[in-house]
Amino acid sequence: MTAPLVEMRDMVKSFGGIKAVDHVTIDLYPGEVVGVLGHNGAGKSVLMKMLSGALQRDGGEIYINGEKATINNPRDARNYKIETIYQYLALADNLDAASNLFLGRELMGPTGFVDDAQMEAETRKILARLNPNFRRFHTPVAGLSGGQRQSVAIARAVYFNAKILIMDEPTAALGVQETRMVAELIEQLKSEGIGIFLIDHDIHQVKMLCDRANVMKNGQLVGTVKVDEVSEDDMLGMIIAGKCPPNAIPGPGALQTA
């Protein structure tokens, strides 16, 4: 069997005395969508932020393609082709689509100044592919709808050839139509061999989009399941009670049944 695209081993992160992530081990293979589920405060976002470099880990190791990776900040993560699409849309509201797409990685002209025209051209190209209705290239993204803003965030990941994508509730701020658009996009990215971690609350959506799902509770991993082999109720039981169904691989956080 090939090495997983991502393997996070024994990850630990504490805030004060609270263990937000408590010795969690999960993995992700190319072309796979893996859900990360749990209540608010279960530690799923913290776990993913350690992968995206937004938070520094207290313990544990990250392996990318079987090799140990050093990820201490967002720039490191980007070098490993890890891109994140955040729940609260990490866009600078006052800048236009192109400036946001290239934020931190601006295209520079030969004179050493940012090449806005080139960036706009690239943005137009990629957005024409992802969201053909997107027209407003010169307005600050504050004036865009949730779906249009999410297109910009996704375009950023796609443009820079993400191999590993972290999506933190990508549809939380979206309407039905826009949610469908994101779902289609996930299918498309998956077929291109990109590995996706999907943080979501919506069990139905997880069942539809994910191949496997990891459930966390109180910072610990309850267990990992193949979503086709369990019911929605099974997954709810894991999230709420920490109870693993028989065909799950239990983690340290699983309820110990007598």
Added chain:
Amino acid sequence: MTDTPTAASSPPKPRTFFSALEIDTRLLGMIGAFVVICLVFNFLTDGRFMTPRNLFNLTIQTASVAIMATGMVFVIVTRNIDLSVGSLLATCSAMMAMTQTWFVPDWLGFGLNNPATMPIAVVVGILTGLLIGAFQGWLIGYLAIPAFIVTLGGFLIWRNVAWHLTKGQTIGPLDENFQLFGGINGTLGETWSWIFAALAIAGSLYALIQSRRTKLAHEFPVKPVWAEALIGAIIAATIVGFVAILNAYEIPTARLQRIYEARGEVLPEGLIEGYGIPISVLLLILIVIAMTIVARRTRLGRYIFATGGNPEAAALAGINTRLLTVKVFAIMGMLCAVAAIVASSRQTFHSNDIGTLDELRVIAAAVIGGTALAGGMGTIYGAVLGALIMQSLQSGMAMVGVDAPYQNMVVGSVLVLAVFIDILYRRRTGDKT
């Protein structure tokens, strides 16, 4: 999945004259306000306000505050504030005054008015501003002390550091070459002013054409040609008008005679010379151009605005927002030093009260110019116009004979009113930035 983005985004038909020109309506509003102020005062003073002499004075009075206001835009855009600029100006001024009256002539033994004095003093001043600014930025960025507190402390500290350094003395007269930055003591003269105007027009037309070419190369929508031509004509006319006014302010014959005598020449009969562009105003123009380029065309500027718009997003995009804060305050410090050069050379000596209350004028200029205290938004030219509007109000009222306390009451009210109008404007246009 086809590649037809440009067809999908063909330009909507421009609805009005102004939307075809694509001029910032806020800019128009500010220019309008300035023109109204000029006309009203001109009426109240029986035409004395809009004379070349008074307009010339207005530009040199505005220079120091306007120079600092360009830096304050960056500070406020990144959601910070700097209350220490007036005090920092005093410290820089004290350092430079001591350099040119004690350090260079006595310690180095160069004597008075040595050609090396001015550059040394300028370097000392700018280094002082840079280091103090960067230090304050470090306290704010890395130690996470609120900018308001750090610079409120700085406000008290640096003015009194200046007092301590100079033992409270007024230091002057300053070096002769240094005094060239002071406005009336250093101007370009008519010929060089016209040469500058020609260069400025050529530069702006080149920038316009270049920008249109780039857009066409990428097949982006462009303005109609007549609109581009009209904008070019307006810019050229503004530059010509500006220089013509400054050139029209004539050097008094007695003074001209002294200048010629100093050169060992005889003043030709009936010769009339205009002052032209003051060097302090030239400095301001160059700073405005440089700061605008930084804001719009460099990564630093992009990051400043991104951080102001959403600090978290900026950090997640890999921007070092702490270091950015240090850079922004270092730039502010340097500009305080430049303003100190202009302000101290204008009064030809360093005094303890130099730059008093400038922090408030600078903040007010930036805010009147459309910089939002919530961050993420502001323009360099707006801040300069804001400074010009405030200065014209103040000197206009002084000419009319309004007492200083009433002047301050009016300026204070205008500040509040300007921000209120800005809020209304934004609410109406639905424009959040």
